[in-house]
Amino acid sequence: MKGLLYKDFLMAWKYCKLYLVIAVIFLALFFFVTDYWFFFIYPGILFGMIPVNLLAYDEHSRWKIFGLTLPFSRAQLVSVKYLMGLLPVTAFTVFGSVAFGIVKLARNSFSWSDIGFFAFGVFFFPLLCSMISLPISFRFGVEKGRTISLFIVGGACGISVVYNVFLKDYFTVSMPSITLTILVIVGVIILALYALSWKLSIMFYQKR
Amino acid sequence: MNALEIKDLKLKNGSFEFGEMTLTLPGGCIMGLVGENGAGKTTLIYLILDIFHKDRGSVLIFGRKKNLNLTKQEIGVVTDEVGIPQCMTAKQVGKMMKHTFSHWNDAEYTRLLQKLSVPENTAFERFSRGMKTKLGIAIALSHNAKLLILDEPMNGLDPIARDEVLTLLYEFTRDETHSVLISSHLVGDLEKLCDYIAFLHKGKLLLCEEKDALLEEYGMIHCSAEELSAMDQNTVKYKRETPYGMDVIMARREIPSEYTVTPITIEELFVFMAKEEVQ
Numbered sequence: 001m002k003g004l005l006y007k008d009f010l011m012a013w014k015y016c017k018l019y020l021v022i023a024v025i026f027l028a029l030f031f032f033v034t035d036y037w038f039f040f041i042y043p044g045i046l047f048g049m050i051p052v053n054l055l056a057y058d059e060h061s062r063w064k065i066f067g068l069t070l071p072f073s074r075a076q077l078v079s080v081k082y083l084m085g086l087l088p089v090t091a092f093t094v095f096g097s098v099a100f101g102i103v104k105l106a107r108n109s110f111s112w113s114d115i116g117f118f119a120f121g122v123f124f125f126p127l128l129c130s131m132i133s134l135p136i137s138f139r140f141g142v143e144k145g146r147t148i149s150l151f152i153v154g155g156a157c158g159i160s161v162v163y164n165v166f167l168k169d170y171f172t173v174s175m176p177s178i179t180l181t182i183l184v185i186v187g188v189i190i191l192a193l194y195a196l197s198w199k200l201s202i203m204f205y206q207k208r
Numbered sequence: 209m210n211a212l213e214i215k216d217l218k219l220k221n222g223s224f225e226f227g228e229m230t231l232t233l234p235g236g237c238i239m240g241l242v243g244e245n246g247a248g249k250t251t252l253i254y255l256i257l258d259i260f261h262k263d264r265g266s267v268l269i270f271g272r273k274k275n276l277n278l279t280k281q282e283i284g285v286v287t288d289e290v291g292i293p294q295c296m297t298a299k300q301v302g303k304m305m306k307h308t309f310s311h312w313n314d315a316e317y318t319r320l321l322q323k324l325s326v327p328e329n330t331a332f333e334r335f336s337r338g339m340k341t342k343l344g345i346a347i348a349l350s351h352n353a354k355l356l357i358l359d360e361p362m363n364g365l366d367p368i369a370r371d372e373v374l375t376l377l378y379e380f381t382r383d384e385t386h387s388v389l390i391s392s393h394l395v396g397d398l399e400k401l402c403d404y405i406a407f408l409h410k411g412k413l414l415l416c417e418e419k420d421a422l423l424e425e426y427g428m429i430h431c432s433a434e435e436l437s438a439m440d441q442n443t444v445k446y447k448r449e450t451p452y453g454m455d456v457i458m459a460r461r462e463i464p465s466e467y468t469v470t471p472i473t474i475e476e477l478f479v480f481m482a483k484e485e486v487q
Contacts, residue, residue: 004308011295066287070285207261
């Protein structure tokens with residue numbers, strides 16, 4: 001498994017490091033220019049697309065067959081993609097939340113519920129992207145998985161634009177009304193669904 | 209102990225039907241898989257490694273059926289296309305394999321890269337086809353494997369590289385516990401290297417024999433069509449019409465004394481067998 005993680009981290013660094021730059025720029029815009037939540041959700045979704053992008057690169061380099069000649073189980077070959085869905089997103093959430101907290105402290109407007117809402121959005125939206133696109137990729141192929149990912153990204157962007165341009169005045173989701181307890185419960189449900197997606201992908205890939 | 213025991217292996221994949229096939233690779237031996245394009249050589253290798261799921265039959269590697277992932281620690285595989293990620297260098301591949309194989313030998317890997325002139329710090333996407341194959345061979349030989357499975361390893365190699373690879377395979381097989389299953393179109397190389405030859409044709413195993421026994425058993429004679437028709441047809445194994453008469457393969461002991469016997473090559477034998485199947 002270490003070998004697989006090393007390979008995927010190398011590939012993610014090679015092909016997806018631009019996402020880091022986008023994340024820094026977007027977070028800076030969110031912290032200092034605008035409070036549109038799109039600006040912190042979008043970088044997270046990009047990180048959530050890393051696993052399906054890595055699958056596409058694997059397919060291009062014919063790793064699928066080569067990987068199965070090595071002493072890895074199909075479950076491990078699937079699991080590394082789910083870990084690549086979790087680890088960069090977790091790192092981004094931690095650093096992003098710390099940075100957000102520092103900015104809030106500097107403005108004398110620190111609030112745990114704001115941090116919690118931010119961390120929730122940055123952590124769980126990318127997981128939604130991975131948990132939907134990965135089983136589809138393992139069952140029907142990478143192209144279909146990537147198409148679904150793009151629909152999710154497009155959908156998130158579209159919802160954000162529609163909300164901020166047309167609906168914000170009529171329908172405001174205020175952070176204080178969403179308690180941390182609610183976020184934790186929803187978070188646990190999403191993690192359980194992520195685990196279910198993981199199991200499903202292993203089942204699909206073992207049959208392929 | 210046999211390195212490989214394949215029994216009644218069968219797979220139906222669309223219109224291509226593979227098997228049923230029964231084959232044994234004795235421990236310490238080298239078996240060559242000979243067959244035309246689409247004969248099923250790669251399918252057989254993928255079935256052994258469980259890359260393709262079989263419909264029926266069994267595969268035992270070193271007498272084991274379960275825990276194939278553990279068994280793969282002892283198998284070195286070179287596929288027709290080496291599927292290393294394009295951005296990785298040979299050095300990074302070595303690091304990955306160090307975390308993959310419990311008996312990975314870094315020093316041996318470095319030695320093989322130098323011997324085969326594979327650059328350590330160039331991205332895989334910039335490798336030529338031959339260089340990619342050489343990297344695959346270096347990986348397969350660097351983790352103390354007991355069984356090598358090679359699918360067309362000589363493809364894309366220049367004559368010097370082919371000679372180097374053959375030397376490495378000879379060195380590998382000097383250890384009597386090491387076995388090799390190798391498929392190749394270059395039957396001449398297989399003839400030099402192999403103890404056993406298996407002929408595949410359209411997913412079926414036509415023949416699997418000791419190479420030396422095959423070459424000793426059969427011989428070729430040249431005669432006219434009339435002379436052929438006068439022979440006992442039960443003694444004629446395979447025949448081919450040429451502009452100059454008939455080429456006939458028979459068991460040496462059954463060849464009439466008046467004919468000059470020409471030794472056959474494995475390639476000739478396979479071509480005769482395959483064409484006879486077509487007819």
